[in-house]
Amino acid sequence: MYSLSELDTISKRASRAAGFSWGISEEIGKAIRNLELFGLPGIKNLSLYLKKIKKNHPEKIKKLEKENKSKELCPIYCGVAFLDQCNLLEKLKIIKFYNVHYPLLILPFISKSSEILGKKLLIQYNDTSFLANFNKSILLKNIDTQICHLTSEIRIEILENNNSFSEQDWKELYKLSEETFVDETESLRSKGAGAGLTDND
């Protein structure tokens, strides 16, 4: 299983390779790490989204408003703008984003905002609702009733520490992350650390 630290690093580098600034890429690394920590498929969603925008980088959000409309909105730029200005939500009560790609990717930013605001936040899209809980967890709110008086069985099963993504998802993201690396020319190699010296003593 990949460690959270590896997920953070590769997500950050891949995001940089896909055209995000270093500062935003750092946010993405932490965000994906949190999604995976909370058991949500961050790597898979990021990998697909970065592939989608690789050739055509999304537009940035210019102003955060009650209703943010565009033909296409980027979950990362929306998420970071929301995180940076989450205090607005206290005034506006509800903020909406329309036509957001891979909406799961906005969740970790809302979750962090919940911690900053000290309030639980409810996120809804399609038929799914999530509860951001002071960045301690993100709950999928699909419980029909609050109280269950009797259940015939409670089953608890240990789950192995498996990745939430396939090896192929990881390879694709890793390949993208490699685009932040510099192919070493002969000249670079000859001047690099340890070049020209033997360290075999």
Add this chain to the structure above:
Amino acid sequence: MSELNIKFRDPNEIMKLSRLGSFHQSKLSFLRSFIREFKNWDYKIDLFDLDKNGYGTAIYSFSKNKRSYSLICFAQHIDENERSDRVIATKWDAAFVLHDGIPTKDDINRLKENVPKQEVGRVSYKELTLSRANRSVRAFDHVVNSLSAGKQPDKILLNKVGYLYRTTAVYGSGKFGLADRFRIKDRKEIYGPFRLEMMLVYLVRQFTFDQVNYIAKCRDYKKAVQLDAKIARNLGIGNSTGLGMAPFIVNHPTLLHQWIYCREKALKEIRSIEEVNNNDLNIFKDCLSKSKVSVNSWLTDSKYQNSKINSLKSDLIKFDQYLEKECSAKIKYLWNEIYKWSEKNLKEECLEYIVSMMMEPYDEIIDPLINNMSSEEDEYFTIPAHKKVSDLKIILENNYKSIIKINFEAKDNTTNFWFISKNKEEPRIANRYEETGAELEQPLAIARDIKKLYEKIILAKQSSTIGEFLLFNDDVRHVVRRAFIIDEFQYSEIQDNTIGATLIPIDMLRLKLSFFGAVKFDPRSDKWLRINMYQGAPLSNELKNSNDTWVYNVIN
């Protein structure tokens, strides 16, 4: 409370690279604090399954109160021409992994399949640290040959080399699938930084002694003698360190702050002592005097390091004369007087040496600081985006005084760029005007980017929030984060240009290595160096009765 009101030293002075590159090991160093913490744990060899050439598997453990840490060693044969102690090598004489608890047979088999395989091998959350090492060509065979012939090895040769094995990087915190730090961070015994990395190196050192003794015995059972404990004690573990460490100290600003802050706090408290007792003064004198033996046996071919060593040696002579003539325990605030004199009369290399020495008598000051040398970095990651642009402008002007004066239009100030090499995934530095790849620069040109941020900030609407500012300026987001960190952690930033033509990257490495407790810095170029760890340290059977000044043990 001292009536002198000694202040913390100015980050603008201390965080310059030439100063940071003059730091020495001290009582705060991680090697020493590891031994203080683990000396009372039970040490055991759980498995020693080597063949007559010393290849095979061995397991060493430390246990206490139902908790165990086990080092699993895999030693293998490699051809002479395959041996290189660079992190980028593909084969090693030995590979080591520190396992959390006692490994099962399945664990050992799993690790045997993966640990020696370098980058393609994977470990699990049950493993904590990992490293690889090579035998010293100069020393290893000589020691085995001598012992098997019933003789002790040549001390002069061993003094020159200083170790039987050199490790490369010691990995932790999630690399190659190792446990993430959050899984273990609440264990009290590893509150001090890099504890488990230090444990791995200590146990590797013991393995090297056991391995040479074993091979010698296999070669000639009747004649062979054990490596003399005194000789073994004076051997450490070598380490080759390249540019990988440099980004580390830039990428972990709050951690860097904690290290420097603890050192500065210790110095401040020591300078504030009004009455210095004779016993403490004698401990200082004793450590200083013993340490000079080590300085005199410090060998390197590096011109740069030799000039630093020579400056240290001549300043130490000056300091000795001052100490003898002008210092006595009767002087009030003696340490402060010594510090002020040193600051005025000694160069950086010796000044920081004396600062390290001044800590020696004071367990009661140093020990409480050790556990504060880690950092919960994620707590400081979020940018306080509700703050105003005017707040950020003040922070930049207060904390980056010299950096915002640098002219980054001048080519000399932007000569280099940091990158990660595709071939080996290791950090590198190159000349941006001569080489290709600068468009893939890593975000390590902090001074240049801070200056760019400052230029943007002075033109921005001062009453805007940082959140509003960042909507249009996400290219400087990474340094906005740092600026808010330095506002809280004054020693979090190197106050120098890390891409200038005059940069000496090994200054950045030496800073980190001095906190590790390394000695005998031996630069092999301006981009990598060799060091020695645990030279003089107690052997495993001496741990329980060891004292903390082992680092000054005389090297024979």
